Each structure stands twice: as C-alpha cells, then as structure tokens.
Amino acid sequence: xxxxxxxxxxxxxxxxxxxxxxxxxxxxxxxxxxxxxxxxxxxxxxxxxxxxxxxxxxxxxxxxxxxxxxxxxxxxxxxxxxxxxxxxxxxxxxxxxxxxxxxxxxxxxxxxxxxxxxxxxxxxxxxxxxxxxxxxxxxxxxxxxxxxxxxxxxxxxxxxxxxxxxxxxxxxxxxxxxx
Amino acid sequence: xxxxxxxxxxxxxxxxxxxxxxxxxxxxxxxxxxxxxxxxxxxxxxxxxxxxxxxxxxxxxxxxxxxxxxxxxxxxxxxxxxxxxxxxxxxxxxxxxxxxxxxxxxxxxxxxxxxxxxxxxxxxxxxxxxxxxxxxxxxxxxxxxxxxxxxxxxxxxxxxxxxxxxxxxxxxxxxxxxx
DNA sequence: CCTTGTTGTAATTGACTGATAACAAGCTCG
DNA sequence: CGAGCTTGTTATCAGTCAATTACAACAAGG
Numbered sequence: 001x002x003x004x005x006x007x008x009x010x011x012x013x014x015x016x017x018x019x020x021x022x023x024x025x026x027x028x029x030x031x032x033x034x035x036x037x038x039x040x041x042x043x044x045x046x047x048x049x050x051x052x053x054x055x056x057x058x059x060x061x062x063x064x065x066x067x068x069x070x071x072x073x074x075x076x077x078x079x080x081x082x083x084x085x086x087x088x089x090x091x092x093x094x095x096x097x098x099x100x101x102x103x104x105x106x107x108x109x110x111x112x113x114x115x116x117x118x119x120x121x122x123x124x125x126x127x128x129x130x131x132x133x134x135x136x137x138x139x140x141x142x143x144x145x146x147x148x149x150x151x152x153x154x155x156x157x158x159x160x161x162x163x164x165x166x167x168x169x170x171x172x173x174x175x176x177x178x179x
Numbered sequence: 180x181x182x183x184x185x186x187x188x189x190x191x192x193x194x195x196x197x198x199x200x201x202x203x204x205x206x207x208x209x210x211x212x213x214x215x216x217x218x219x220x221x222x223x224x225x226x227x228x229x230x231x232x233x234x235x236x237x238x239x240x241x242x243x244x245x246x247x248x249x250x251x252x253x254x255x256x257x258x259x260x261x262x263x264x265x266x267x268x269x270x271x272x273x274x275x276x277x278x279x280x281x282x283x284x285x286x287x288x289x290x291x292x293x294x295x296x297x298x299x300x301x302x303x304x305x306x307x308x309x310x311x312x313x314x315x316x317x318x319x320x321x322x323x324x325x326x327x328x329x330x331x332x333x334x335x336x337x338x339x340x341x342x343x344x345x346x347x348x349x350x351x352x353x354x355x356x357x358x
Numbered sequence: 359c360c361t362t363g364t365t366g367t368a369a370t371t372g373a374c375t376g377a378t379a380a381c382a383a384g385c386t387c388g
Numbered sequence: 389c390g391a392g393c394t395t396g397t398t399a400t401c402a403g404t405c406a407a408t409t410a411c412a413a414c415a416a417g418g
Binding site for chain 1: 206284299307308317
C-alpha cells in the first residue's frame, strides 16, 4: 500500500491539504477534527499539525486553495467566451467540485474570527474583481451573478441540489428554473 | 439586579432562546458553547441544558425562531404592498436584525447533520413558498429574490455590510449597487 | 559506513465542554 | 404551616481534541 511511501514535506502537505478541503467542506471549521483530516490523508494527527502549525492555518490554506481553484475555473471559462451569461453556465463546473463552494461557505460562517475573516474577505474580493474584469460587466451585473452563486452554494449545503440531492417539492420547483 | 428574579420555565426559556440566537449568530453551531449562552442569559450552564435537553435541540429552536421571524417580516411587508420589488426593500429590516440571517447561514453550514438539515430545509422551504405566494411571483423571480438575500447574508457574515462594516474597495463598489 | 537532516509516529497532556446528579430555595394550595 | 411541585445552582464527570515531546525509520552525501 502507498501509506508506507515516504514523500517530501511539500508533497505530503498537498495531500493533507486536499484531505482538509474535503473534511472542512463536510463539517466546517469548528466541526472538523484534525484527526479526521489525518485519517483521510493517511498520516498521523500530530503530523498534520506539524505540517501546518495549527488547525487554523490549515483552514486558511484550504480557503486560499479553493479560492484559487474557483478563479482558475472562471479564467478558463472566460478564455472560451468572456460573457457573463456563458460564465454562468460554468457554475456547473463549480457544483461538480462540490467542496469548493462548501469550503467557501464555511469560511463565511467562520468570518467572526478576525484572521479567518481577513482571508475570506480577500479571497471573495478577488473573485468579485476577477469576474467583473473578465466579463466587463457592471458592478450590478456582477452582483447578480454572484448572488445566484451564493444561492446555489446554500442549496448545495442543504443537500437539495447536486448529486444525491434530497428531493422536496419546493426545491424541485426552485432548481428547475435553472434549466 | 434582575438576575435574582424567578421566572416561569417558559419565560426563562424565551430569554435563553434569545441569548442563543445572539450567540449562535456570532459563532455558529459548533463554535458556540452552552456556557456562553448561559452567561448571556444570566443563568447557569446546566440550566440551559435542562431547559432544552441538548445543545442541538436549542440550536433547532433558534433556527425555527429566526425562520418564524423572517416569515413575519415578509408577511408584514406584503400586507403593505405585495410586490416583489417592494418586498426587496424589506431586506433592510432583515439586515437590521443581523442575527436572523446569520443564524440561518450557520444553519446551512450545519446541514450536514441530518436532524439540523431537516429543520433548515423545512424552514427555508417555507420561506421560499411564502415569498412566492405572497407576491404571486414566478419561481424564477422568487429564486432571484432569494439569491440576492443569500448574497447579503454572506456579505453580512463577512462584515463588509451592515453596521460596523469593514470598508474595502471591492465591497463598497458592490454594496453601492444596492442604492 | 556513518553522520546529519528529514519524514513520520506513539504517547501523552492539559484544557475544554456537554451533560448528569445532587441539592437548595421559592411558590402554591389545602 | 408544610407538603409537593417548580425554578435554579454547585459540583463533577466522562469524553474529546489540538498541540507538544520524545523517539524511530529512512535517505543522502562525504
């Protein structure tokens, strides 16, 4: 098994970070235990701490990671067609990587902590600016675009949207308007 | 001081619930300690538990409470003018009671827990149906309305909107589109 | 080969936290 | 008044969890 393989700290750190994104997406900042992340990554709990210093720093790394990935998706989409409408179709790509929007949501929730708040404000601000610049949309158009994204995010968190969605009358009516 | 006054279990329960809404709004489900709620309400921590059984049940009560209040605000607004546009102006009322949308946000985040998820899905579903019925709007119009609400919610959580907002270039540009 | 730096774990700890139990103080009504 | 129900507290526990320490295995270069 691969668990006996020795990796460089950087490589192992990347694996742990990926595990952290998955875990934080499922349970949030306070709700996720470092031991859970460690098991997901196949390493010991103390090693997770040594690689990132503290649980908080690991969460910050997860936030930065998903923000960078979201920007990457929007950049790729805009390269094909820099229109806000067509960019909207790429929410499907975001929803396919369910953990991206979920980690961001948990970041919003944890913004009461000043350190996390700073990180989230910077990440979300960058996304806003990027979308606006890529599409040339007005602030208002960009706002509406992001608003739809936030609704999809909470619908995903509520598990009424995406794979394994719980089917409810209201949620089916609501999500059917996206087609 | 009022802390020596004996109240009925129902009255004290209401006070504790109000404290819980404040505390959960600030720190979320996992992040809020029952002891914190107890101090806010001016009672002992074990009494908080005895009044509501478990922390989870207290959180459920907080979710139901804010959902009911949100419905109440929309009902009152629609009584004056049952148009979606004018209902939007009443987001100001929701933002004035900052804790309403914040508790709901933390509910979304905690929806991974099946019990909490059920409660949040029901609460949000009721709000969707109510807004649609009150205004006679189409599902798509209602969706756009709620989407704007979700964006405001996360902007509030990030503390770039509302009182004591942290001023950032991007957030000022974004929120100025609401005027 | 052996020394030095790096990757990784086992053991432990100390602080925290939700919940329980036992008890105390008031209210109410016969 | 005093018995019984309700309100509330103090003391405490059992479990959890992030973080530290000490140590082990391994790799690379001289």
